[in-house]
Amino acid sequence: MGQDEHPALAGRPVYLDYNATTPMDPRVVDVIQAALTTDFGNPSSAHAYAEGPRRRLTRAREQVAALLHAAPATVVFTASGSEADALAVRGAVLARAATVTGRPHVITQVTEHPAVLAACRHVQRWHDVDVTYLPVDRYGRINPGDVRAAITPETVLVTVMHANNETGTLQPIADIAEITRPRGILLHTDAAQGAGKVDLDVDKLGVDLLTIVGHKVYAPKGIAALYVREGVTLEPIIGGGGQERGLRAGTENVALAAALGAAADLAARGLAAGETGRLARLRDQLQAELTERLPGRVHLHGHPTLRLPNTLNIGIDDVIGRELLAAAPDVAGSTGSACHSGDDQPSASLLALGLTPGQAASALRLSLGRWTTAQQVTAAADSLTAALLTSGG
Template identity: 65%
Template sequence: MTSAHPGLAGGPVYLDCNATTPVDPRVVEEMRPHLADWFGNPSSDHVYAAKPKEALHRARTQVAGLIGAETGEIVFTGSGTEADNLALRGAVLAAKTDRPHLITQVTEHPAVLETCRALERLHGVEVTYLPVDRDGLVDPAAVAAALTPRTVLVSVMAANNETGALQPIPALAHVTHAHGALFHCDAAQAAGKTLLDVRELGVDLLTVVGHKMYAPKGIAALYVRHGVALEPLVYGGGQEHGLRAGTENVALAVALGAAAELAAAELADGGCEGIAELRDRLHGRLAEGLPGRVQLNGPVKPRLPSTLNISIDGVRGHELLTDVPEIAASTGSACHSGTDTPSPVLRAMGLGDARSLSALRLSIGRWTTPNDVDRAAEALIAAARAGVV
């Protein structure tokens, strides 16, 4: 996209795309008829149901195309959190195992971590929380060592929402399957930003989230490999292959499908390479303007093209951003924004409180320009030089 996004015109530089992305105007146009004209219930059998039913199938196919799945393996949900709940809770409750065992890792999104804690509390599930290394990565050998005959599922995200670190998913899935367990991957941050193929990854379940890839909030999908048994999350009329009952929100499903198709085309054209160049330009400007004070948190590679997590010595990230209102960014996960406490993700990576408190998460996207990057760098450098603490 070269034209400016209407929601960004005249406002602060938006560097918070990991929290949510602006809705692509092309996605809005695809939704519009389903909000205004094509109102029928896709489960009905008359003429008013035809276009909604066709649109729902097309959207499912578009999402499947982005991740190398089959159309029938896509289940629409109301959020990524719901999709993660369906994957974890669904796998546990469908398992024929006494005291099921789950494995995840300490830097997962709260959508996974809190579901695990609820399963421990409510269903007596045993959960192993694996550590990560200095780059925030899980060792496949640690997964292999943690697996037991009672292990039902391993859940590890594709990309960290704070640092952009890309996990070695194929290796993790391989050791998981060698022990007969299922593998779930929360790809909320990775989908649309890096190439994903569920067959090559070797995953059984994978979460895709609309508002992380230029669709509206309130729509997501769970890939469920054919043959994987899950207990439904919502009971009722049998929609979404019986896993998520309730009349489908066709307009939002259409939006996710359109966003997935646009993302697939962008990835095929190498569009994310330009985003990575802007990310590195921003990093370079900040390092040059604040010599010796800028430290990268997480790996240089493998990392999402959109994500730059840095610590600036001598400042607190939260207060620095407050002092620079011309930039819209975060210190870490949007779920914990507004707090001035050390990031659990950075602490799990072995970083001290001072470095964690000085962290900024700067995430760019489809409409970020070189001018945006340069403006943001200048503002942050000036504030950091002024000694904001």
């Protein structure tokens, strides 16, 4: 699916930074153009110009819900994944603060996405909330037993990302849900990285809240969605009109919502056609080719099997990751989360695995996507190896 060369990638460096952002699928661009051209009306209006935008919003909600195996009414559109995470964390805490006798309590983990950590710090500082930050093991996975041990009578929310954006390590979300659900504790997961790469079924995961982000699934930046299980009450963080079931005020961006819906539909079709397996084969090919060219020097960061099919995070002995990428301009990769680009400090996520600062500095995050081919994988391995050997590394 989608293996014709993307016009934004043609003749340019091999793009291996899909976890940072994805190029818009041309089929999604077509949907945006149609919506902008013909359906400019306010979907809340009562005249004929509102009918087209309303239909597009309804269809988009259905498409996003289908990707998550959820009901359309559970999908709330937001302007970013960070906003969706904030609505989940702050909205849940504020809505449930009165249900506990003491200070509300939230549980998360140290390698969580920066948007979730920021939301946790916000409720700590401004809403007198206790937050527990649980450690992870050497693969980056949280122990569900640690979640169980951290729960108190005041715990109102557990938030653990579905897959780490740097290592791709998958978290045991369903196991955590078996702990939280019987206790009436809400469970949120930021699933921005997993959407379209692995199947996401909200019932199988057992989550109450789930974040999905447009620019991670070949839709534009500036659009995301929060799944809110039926019956879950949140306090809005943007007040005003009654849009999005009263959870997110502001006239809806119909064109971008339609784009996210179209992208979700394409992602669902890709999963059905075997995209997970295709990505995993290319990821393993890349790891094998680098290991063969640099025997004994390549070390995997994260879980060897319980990880996203498209994500390869490795360290190479005696190499600084950012310097290697700078010396290999034919490869567009990263050294970690794009949320921390320009920061020379070692990745906190990698340090949490027990790596030394030097080991963390050697990291490369190479993430594959819809337009990655086997030929590009080989070209990237050749380019990285040549840059390393040329520099005397």
